[in-house]
Amino acid sequence: MLKVQNLTKIYEGGVLALDNASFEVPKGQFLAVIGLSGSGKSTLLRCINRLIEPTSGKVLWNDLDITAATEEDLRQIRRKIGMVFQHFNLVHRSSVLTNVLAGRLGYVNPAWSIMNRFPKEDIEKAMKQLNRVGIAEKAHQRADELSGGQQQRVGIARALMQDPAMILADEPVASLDPVLAHSIMQYLELINKEDGVTVLCSLHFLDLVHRYAHRVVALNEGKLVFDGLPQEIDDHRFKEIYGKDAERVG
Amino acid sequence: MDKKPSIGKSIRVGLIVVLCLIVYAYGFQVTQVSFKEISSERRQESLTRVLRALAKPNLVEYEQKETVIKAPIYVPCTEEGAVLPEPDKSQPYLVLAPACADPRTEIQIEGYNFTPNSEGSLYFVPPSEVNLNLGSFKADDKGAFSVTAKVPPRPETVVQYVHAVSLQRVGSPTITQTAIDTWDKIVETIFLALLATTLGVIFSIPVSFLAARNIMKEITSPISSLSLSIIGWPVGIGLGVVLARWLSQQSQSIYANIWLTLLAIIILCVIAWYLIRWAMPQEETRKPKLSIRITRIFALGISGIIMILVVMLVAKSTMTAGTNIVSPLGAFGFLGSFLSNMGEIINLIIPIIVGLGVGALVSNFFSKIGKWIYLRFNPSLRLIANIVLSGLAGATIFIILGNIINWFYQINDPIKIFYVPAVVGALCGIALAIWARKEDAIPVGMAIYYITRTLLNATRAIEALIWVIVFVVWVGIGPFAGVLALSLHTVAALAKLYSEQVESISPGPLEAVRATGATRLQMIIYAVIPQIIPPYISFTMYRWDINVRMSTIIGFGGGGGIGFLLIQNINTMQYRAASAQMLAIAIVVALMDYLSSYMREKVV
Ligand SMILES: Nc1ncnc2c1ncn2[C@@H]1O[C@H](COP(=O)(O)OP(=O)(O)O)[C@@H](O)[C@H]1O
Ligand SMILES: [Mg+2]
Numbered sequence: 088m089l090k091v092q093n094l095t096k097i098y099e100g101g102v103l104a105l106d107n108a109s110f111e112v113p114k115g116q117f118l119a120v121i122g123l124s125g126s127g128k129s130t131l132l133r134c135i136n137r138l139i140e141p142t143s144g145k146v147l148w149n150d151l152d153i154t155a156a157t158e159e160d161l162r163q164i165r166r167k168i169g170m171v172f173q174h175f176n177l178v179h180r181s182s183v184l185t186n187v188l189a190g191r192l193g194y195v196n197p198a199w200s201i202m203n204r205f206p207k208e209d210i211e212k213a214m215k216q217l218n219r220v221g222i223a224e225k226a227h228q229r230a231d232e233l234s235g236g237q238q239q240r241v242g243i244a245r246a247l248m249q250d251p252a253m254i255l256a257d258e259p260v261a262s263l264d265p266v267l268a269h270s271i272m273q274y275l276e277l278i279n280k281e282d283g284v285t286v287l288c289s290l291h292f293l294d295l296v297h298r299y300a301h302r303v304v305a306l307n308e309g310k311l312v313f314d315g316l317p318q319e320i321d322d323h324r325f326k327e328i329y330g331k332d333a334e335r336v337g
Numbered sequence: 338m339d340k341k342p343s344i345g346k347s348i349r350v351g352l353i354v355v356l357c358l359i360v361y362a363y364g365f366q367v368t369q370v371s372f373k374e375i376s377s378e379r380r381q382e383s384l385t386r387v388l389r390a391l392a393k394p395n396l397v398e399y400e401q402k403e404t405v406i407k408a409p410i411y412v413p414c415t416e417e418g419a420v421l422p423e424p425d426k427s428q429p430y431l432v433l434a435p436a437c438a439d440p441r442t443e444i445q446i447e448g449y450n451f452t453p454n455s456e457g458s459l460y461f462v463p464p465s466e467v468n469l470n471l472g473s474f475k476a477d478d479k480g481a482f483s484v485t486a487k488v489p490p491r492p493e494t495v496v497q498y499v500h501a502v503s504l505q506r507v508g509s510p511t512i513t514q515t516a517i518d519t520w521d522k523i524v525e526t527i528f529l530a531l532l533a534t535t536l537g538v539i540f541s542i543p544v545s546f547l548a549a550r551n552i553m554k555e556i557t558s559p560i561s562s563l564s565l566s567i568i569g570w571p572v573g574i575g576l577g578v579v580l581a582r583w584l585s586q587q588s589q590s591i592y593a594n595i596w597l598t599l600l601a602i603i604i605l606c607v608i609a610w611y612l613i614r615w616a617m618p619q620e621e622t623r624k625p626k627l628s629i630r631i632t633r634i635f636a637l638g639i640s641g642i643i644m645i646l647v648v649m650l651v652a653k654s655t656m657t658a659g660t661n662i663v664s665p666l667g668a669f670g671f672l673g674s675f676l677s678n679m680g681e682i683i684n685l686i687i688p689i690i691v692g693l694g695v696g697a698l699v700s701n702f703f704s705k706i707g708k709w710i711y712l713r714f715n716p717s718l719r720l721i722a723n724i725v726l727s728g729l730a731g732a733t734i735f736i737i738l739g740n741i742i743n744w745f746y747q748i749n750d751p752i753k754i755f756y757v758p759a760v761v762g763a764l765c766g767i768a769l770a771i772w773a774r775k776e777d778a779i780p781v782g783m784a785i786y787y788i789t790r791t792l793l794n795a796t797r798a799i800e801a802l803i804w805v806i807v808f809v810v811w812v813g814i815g816p817f818a819g820v821l822a823l824s825l826h827t828v829a830a831l832a833k834l835y836s837e838q839v840e841s842i843s844p845g846p847l848e849a850v851r852a853t854g855a856t857r858l859q860m861i862i863y864a865v866i867p868q869i870i871p872p873y874i875s876f877t878m879y880r881w882d883i884n885v886r887m888s889t890i891i892g893f894g895g896g897g898g899i900g901f902l903l904i905q906n907i908n909t910m911q912y913r914a915a916s917a918q919m920l921a922i923a924i925v926v927a928l929m930d931y932l933s934s935y936m937r938e939k940v941v
Contacts, residue, residue, distance in 0.1 A: 138848055157712065166854030176845035180867040189863050193854025195620045201862050206619040242849075249853055 088113055089135070089253065089285065094144035096130050096309075104130040106309035107144070112287065112302075114252075117279045119300035119317070120289040123329060127309040128289035132255045135287070136168045137161060148253075166193025169246025169284075171275075173258040175238040179231035183222070183241050186230050187213040190248025209248075216244040220274055236267035243274050254278065256288040260295070268292075272299050293320065390912030394920050395515045399506035406430060406448070406501045407462075411437035413492055426450070429480070431501055440490040447483045448501055451476040457503030459484060463491045474501065515914040518902060523921045525816055526898035527929075530888040532820045534881045537827025542873075544828065545835030546861065547789040552839060556782025556857075560723045560770055562707030563779050564730035566700040571733060573699025577692035584642065585687075588649040598654050605647050612640040645691055648683065656680030711777065723770040731766025732759040789832075796829035801887050805894035819896025823884055831880055838872040839865060874940055878933045885929045889922045 089112040096105040104127045112118050120128050133139040135146055137153060146153040153164055169190070177186045191209045192200055199205075217223040220240035225233060230241060239259060246254055256275060260268035276299050279286045290296050296303055297317045305313035305320075305328040312327055313320070326333060364370075374380060406429050409421050414437035424430035429450040438444045446459060459471040471486040491497070546552050558566070592598055616633040625633075659677030663670040710722050735758035743754040773779060805822035812818050842865055850864040892900025899918055906915040 136852055138852055157708070162854040162856065164854075165852055168852070170849065170852040172845065172849060174845055176849035178846040178850075178864055178867045180870065181863070185863075189850055189855070190853050191620075192850065192856075192859045192863065194622065196617050197856050197859055198617055199619050200859055203862075204619070209620065245849070245853070 088149060089287075090145075090147040091131075091135070092145040092147065094131070094134055094146065095142050096127075096134055096139060097142045104309050105134065105141070105306075108306070108309070108311045109144075110304050110311060110314055112285055114285055115279070115283045117276070117286045117288070117299060117301045119296045119303045120287060120306065121291075121293070121296060121303060121328065122289075122306035125308075126306040128306055129257050130309075131306065132170075132257050132287060132289060135255060136165050136170065138170075162193055166249050167252045169249045169251035169254040171239070171242050171246050171254060171256040171259045173261045175235070175242045175262075177230040177238055177241055177245075179229070181230060182227050183217070183230055183233065184210070184213055184226040186241055187216060187226075187244045187248055190245040193249065213244070213248060216247045217241075219247070220244050235263055236270065239263065239267075239271050240274065243271070243278075247278065251284055253285040253287070256286065258289050258291060261291055268295065269298075275299070293317075293325075296320075387912050391916040391919070393913055394916040395513050395911075395913035396917050396920075397510035397516070398513045399510055400508050402505045402507045404429070404503050404505070406451075406503075407498045408433050408446075408501075409436075409496045410444075410461075410488075410499055412488055412497055413437065413439045415494070429501075429503075431499060433499060438488045440488055440492055443485055443487050445483060445485055446471070446474075446499060446501075447481070448474060448476065449481050451480040451482065451501075451503060452505060453478045453480045455480075455503045455505060457501055459486060460500045460502065461486075461489050461491070462498045462500050463493060464495060464497065468500070471499065476503075513917075515917050519899065519917050519921050522892075522899040522902045522918070523925055526888045526900075527885070527925065529816050529819050529823065529891070529896075529898045530881065530884040530929075533823035533827055533888065534877065534884045536820070536824040537831055537880065537884075538877055540824070541828045541831035541835055544789065544793070544832040545839060546865075547785055548793060548832055548836035549839035550783075550786060551842075551844070552861070552865070553782035553786040554780070556780075556785075557778035558704065558781045559708065559711040559777050560773055560779055561710045561719070561726050562704040563781055564723070564726035564766070564770075565707035566704035567730040568726070568733055569700030569703035570696045571737065572703075573696035574692045576699065577695030578688055580642075580695060581645070581688040581691040584645050584691075585649060588646055588653065591646075592650060592653055595654050595658060598650055602647050602650050602654075605643050605650075609640040609643040609647070612636045612643075616640070645687065649687060652680045652683035652687070654680075656684070720770075720774055723774065724767050727766035727770035728763040729766070731762035731764070731769070733762070735759065735762025735765070793829045793832050796825060797833065799826075801826040801891060802894050802896075805891055805896035809895040814895040814897075814901075816897025819888065819891040819898055822894075822896055823887055823891060826887075827880055827884060830883075831876060834876045834880075835869070835873060838869050838876070842868040875937060878937050878940075882930060882933055886926055889926065 091111070092109050094105055094108045095103075097103050106127075108127075108131060120131060122128050130139060134141040135153070137146075137156075141154060144154070148164070151164065153161070156164055178189070185203075188205050188209060191205060191213075195205060195209065214223060214226060217226055220243055222233070222237050222240055222244075225237065225241075230238065233241065242259075254275065259275065260271050263271060272295060275286055275288060278284050288300070290300075300317050303313065303315060303317050303320065304311055307328055307330075313324055320328070408424070408431035410433055414435075421436055424432070426449075429448065429452075432447045432449070434445040434447065451457075454476060456473065456475045458473045460468040461471050462468055469489045469491070471489075472484060474482045474484050476482045591601060613636075616636040656677045657680075659673045659675070659680060661673070662676070663673035666673050707726070710726075711719065714722055736755060739754040739758035743749065748754055801822045804825055805818055808818035808821040812821065846864040846868065847860055850860050855863065888898050888900075890900040892898045892902070893904045895901070899922060903915055903918040903922075906912070906918065
């Protein structure tokens with residue numbers, strides 16, 4: 088169970104990116120986060136694992152206060168939360184395998200990993216994850232030699248290496264074409280269903296939300312303006328979330 | 338444009354022009370621009386002489402054969418007239434017209450049968466057998482010449498002689514000593530550049546991270562932790578130096594003959610390896626019990642001590658082995674002296690490294706205690722702890738500063754160098770603790786960032802050619818001083834360039850690696866380093882080019898290399914030798930330039 092309580096983020100310079108947002112995510116749920124760009128989706132997801140320090144409010148995860156964790160505890164928490172990014176955020180010049188193994192950094196002994204030594208089991212595990220997302224044969228290629236869809240699969244494999252209890256996906260398909268988008272979303276769905284991993288996924292297209300999400304929260308200028316089922320988003324709600332001038336497409 | 342010209346603007350333009358004129362006029366004055374000097378005859382002559390010498394680099398020489406042809410002459414003419422033997426016309430011979438002359442009159446000297454186009458000098462040789470110069474000659478393609486010369490004021494009753502001395506090259510050209518010396522020094526120059534670049538790169542890589550804003554700005558620390566880590570440094574360094582000294586004594590007593598020592602090294606390595614493997618499991622899902630953790634730290638400490646001992650033994654045996662193989666290796670003896678030098682260097686830097694290492698460990702441990710205080714104490718207790726610790730840390734810093742100042746100025750008064758700094762430092766620390774009591778994160782990283790940047794900028798502002806003067810005082814004239822000076826400048830310059838590359842990496846991968854729960858060091862290894870390798874390589878090559886150039890002139894300041902030879906030859910006006918060295922410099926710089934641009938194409 089993830090509880091977000093009165094979470095607020097004010098950036099240096101005074102931008103109020105997240106305004107007193109509160110919601111709960113039960114274990115194993117697939118939650119979509121929607122909203123216009125600039126509405127605070129990325130800020131919200133990053134405040135949960137404190138890649139961004141929230142200004143105030145609390146994030147509780149299984150009754151563990153993430154917002155109050157020390158640096159050491161935070162590393163222990165982060166390693167159980169996988170993250171998938173819009174721009175994949177792979178290390179371009181490293182091999183696919185190294186990128187995937189990086190998901191294990193929170194577990195391995197820092198002294199060994201600095202010498203680029205991973206336990207045998209981790210390497211086998213990495214190959215297994217690559218197999219799972221269907222690109223095992225690319226393991227020794229450089230990450231930037233892969234296509235966008237393949238890179239995102241590497242990103243998912245990296246998150247899976249963490250044995251995550253939760254995955255935060257920040258617009259994972261926004262830089263991919265629709266066909267690829269579905270294939271990536273299906274992997275997330277599979278992980279959610281098979282492994283029981285809680286997924287928080289920010290999305291742009293409502294059809295994806297309808298197709299994959301159990302529940303939706305919507306942000307508008309940092310405020311939580313909707314929290315409910317995907318099918319509850321009618322035209323009225325839609326205008327509330329996306330603004331009066333928005334047209335519904337698709 | 339329909340802008341009207343305004344009077345104000347015209348006046349401004351006029352003023353600017355006048356100002357420029359004044360600036361340039363003053364510039365001429367202070368730089369002593371003088372066309373009179375340029376066109377003076379004396380200057381022209383010396384310029385011509387130097388340029389001609391420069392055009393003939395002293396690289397090859399011939400053995401020269403001297404032939405002397407004599408012709409008798411009476412000065413002045415005798416009463417009975419000169420009776421002179423007829424010259425042998427099958428050999429080169431001289432004809433003097435007239436064959437007797439009064440002092441200071443002109444005579445015609447004609448030569449025949451000389452080697453075509455040969456050159457030589459003409460001398461008047463009185464009975465005292467000194468050579469008085471009459472000028473030089475150059476034979477035409479038939480081997481004949483005709484020169485007018487003035488008879489010197491040397492009247493004698495006996496016969497005197499005119500000598501024509503012609504110099505001829507014989508045999509094949511041989512390489513001059515200058516060329517050999519130049520070759521030696523140019524090799525020295527290239528290796529000077531190589532060592533300086535290598536040392537510079539090794540040191541500038543870690544420094545470049547300290548000078549990168551995006552890495553450093555996240556490093557913050559509560560005041561208790563910061564204070565304790567400051568106190569930890571001198572404590573740890575002291576402990577480390579004592580430890581290193583004690584271990585050095587132990588290694589002396591362990592050291593037996595070289596084979597036994599090798600055996601000991603291997604056994605110690607194996608023990609250390611197993612201790613490390615046991616104490617640092619590759620992966621752990623759960624934090625182990627406290628007792629196990631303490632045993633592990635203990636084991637790591639033991640293996641650390643063993644490793645230091647091993648390094649000391651290795652240093653000692655390389656030193657001995659190196660010295661012993663110098664003579665059996667013959668021409669490759671330098672490998673032996675390299676080994677023994679390396680051993681000596683390791684021996685010298687071990688106490689420093691152990692001191693710094695233990696300092697870092699103790700400081701790190703203390704800062705953990707500080708963090709514990711920060712987390713566990715209630716606010717008022719924490720404030721008291723902060724004030725005490727920060728006061729102690731301030732006193733520590735100021736006492737260290739006091740001792741440094743004392744070293745320079747030799748004040749040697751315990752009140753001034755110990756008590757006063759301690760009190761002032763403590764007060765500063767206390768003030769800081771009270772002022773910052775609301776802050777729980779002091780931006781230590783940014784402080785280090787600014788200090789590093791300032792030091793780098795200051796070091797870089799001083800040219801290597803100036804630094805070399807400092808190092809010459811320290812290690813004496815020679816290439817080693819040059820290596821140190823160039824290395825220092827390389828560190829300052831490269832660390833800045835490198836750090837800018839670190840600052841411009843794409844933040845995405847860093848964020849992704851951070852999200853996996855990686856430590857800061859892991860983030861650097863996995864997300865930063867792969868991104869900075871290409872720019873680091875190209876900046877290293879760029880610096881290599883600069884260092885090759887610099888190493889050719891670092892000798893001007895006493896730093897060895899070809900510049901040392903060049904400046905000597907220029908100062909003693911040996912322009913033909915200097916010319917050889919300039920030629921060598923030009924060739925080497927061009928070659929290295931070509932090489933590095935070729936490599937750049939291949940690598941980057
Ligand atoms: N590092 C930052 N500094 C200042 N403002 C930021 C920063 N990151 C995002 N913002 C601002 O915060 C708001 C929310 O941004 P973001 O969370 O990225 O929205 P979304 O992901 O929904 O597009 C935007 O107005 C954006 O300009
Ligand atoms: Mg975003």
